Amino acid sequence: MTAQLPRAFDEGTHPRFWNGGSPARTIVLDAFSLMFPAAEAFMIRAMQGAHDRIEDPALRCEVANFVRQEASHARVHAQYNRAMQARGFDALAQEARVGEAIAHLDGKIGTRRRMAASAGLEHFTALIADLLVHEPALLRGADERYRNLWVWHAEEELEHKCVAFDVHAALFPRDAWVSRARAMVTSIVLLTVLFWWNAAALMRGIRRSDRFFVWCGIVWYVFGAPGLFRRVFLRTLGFFRPGFHPAENGAHTGGVTAHA
Numbered sequence: 056m057t058a059q060l061p062r063a064f065d066e067g068t069h070p071r072f073w074n075g076g077s078p079a080r081t082i083v084l085d086a087f088s089l090m091f092p093a094a095e096a097f098m099i100r101a102m103q104g105a106h107d108r109i110e111d112p113a114l115r116c117e118v119a120n121f122v123r124q125e126a127s128h129a130r131v132h133a134q135y136n137r138a139m140q141a142r143g144f145d146a147l148a149q150e151a152r153v154g155e156a157i158a159h160l161d162g163k164i165g166t167r168r169r170m171a172a173s174a175g176l177e178h179f180t181a182l183i184a185d186l187l188v189h190e191p192a193l194l195r196g197a198d199e200r201y202r203n204l205w206v207w208h209a210e211e212e213l214e215h216k217c218v219a220f221d222v223h224a225a226l227f228p229r230d231a232w233v234s235r236a237r238a239m240v241t242s243i244v245l246l247t248v249l250f251w252w253n254a255a256a257l258m259r260g261i262r263r264s265d266r267f268f269v270w271c272g273i274v275w276y277v278f279g280a281p282g283l284f285r286r287v288f289l290r291t292l293g294f295f296r297p298g299f300h301p302a303e304n305g306a307h308t309g310g311v312t313a314h315a
Contacts, residue, residue, distance in 0.1 A: 064134045064200060071142045075196030078261055079272025083283065084205065086253035087183075088135045089146060090246070093154035095129035097161055098176060098219065101169040105222050114221060121218045124211050131204065144260040149253055156249070167227055171238035173219040178294055178301055179242055181216035182287045184209035192281040217301045236295050243291065247284075 074080040102118050102125075109115045139146035161169070187193055187209040194202045224231045254273060261269050277284040293299055 064131060064138065064204060069138050069142055070198050073198040073201045077272065078269045079276055082254055082257045083273055083276050085139055085257055086250050088132050089150050089253040090153055090249050091132035092129045092150060093157040094176060095125045097157055098173045099125050101173040104166055105170055105226060108226055109222060114225060117218050118222060121215045124215060128208055144257050149256040153249060167234060168238065170223040170226060171234040172242055174223045174235055175239035175242035177216060177219040179246060179291065181212050181301065182290050184212035186283060186286060190281055220301050232297050239294050
């Protein structure tokens with residue numbers, strides 16, 4: 056059953072450490088949320104730029120639905136980040152800095168690299184989404200609004216996890232594997248750098264005396280147990296195999312379902 060998204064996520068009182076009362080577990084996912092408005096906008100621009108060049112009507116329909124879903128994600132995470140600011144973190148300034156960094160990179164690349172990067176980013180986020188949906192430990196004890204938001208977002212990422220990959224393969228078939236593999240490496244580096252940059256910015260909202268222990272908790276959460284990064288990084292290796300397709304990962308087919 057698809058999780059229901061709260062209609063007014065940024066209204067009302069929010070627990071400061073919404074993920075099981077843990078500062079570390081909360082900061083991990085908050086750091087990802089700070090990326091999403093700009094990252095979703097980047098992929099929307101890439102898809103919109105490619106839409107008219109796609110000959111397959113079914114794929115063009117999936118692209119249109121992809122854009123609608125990603126626009127919804129960007130809007131909701133902007134609300135999320137405003138709520139984060141109200142929880143005592145300098146979220147909006149960091150969100151703006153991330154947006155400037157991604158816009159700067161976007162201005163330096165063309166359509167081919169933009170689409171390859173979108174395929175890499177979408178695959179990486181789909182792997183995270185798969186864990187959020189199927190690993191209860193990642194959101195154990197979380198505030199219901201936040202759990203619903205993350206599961207809703209994750210389920211939609213899984214619905215359209217193949218679209219950017221398929222568009223890139225359709226438009227650039229001759230060097231699809233080489234450019235896609237290069238872009239995936241870049242995407243992993245970029246997302247990792249942005250994550251730790253965001254986490255460091257959010258850590259300024261934690262008492263100095265607690266920061267060492269919170270950092271230890273973050274490292275354990277992403278590399279130890281439940282090991283979010285450790286498990287995602289291992290699963291990205293399949294992306295570099297010639298002939299790989301995202302539909303191979305998990306039970307989801309990757310098609311986009313239109314929403315009213």
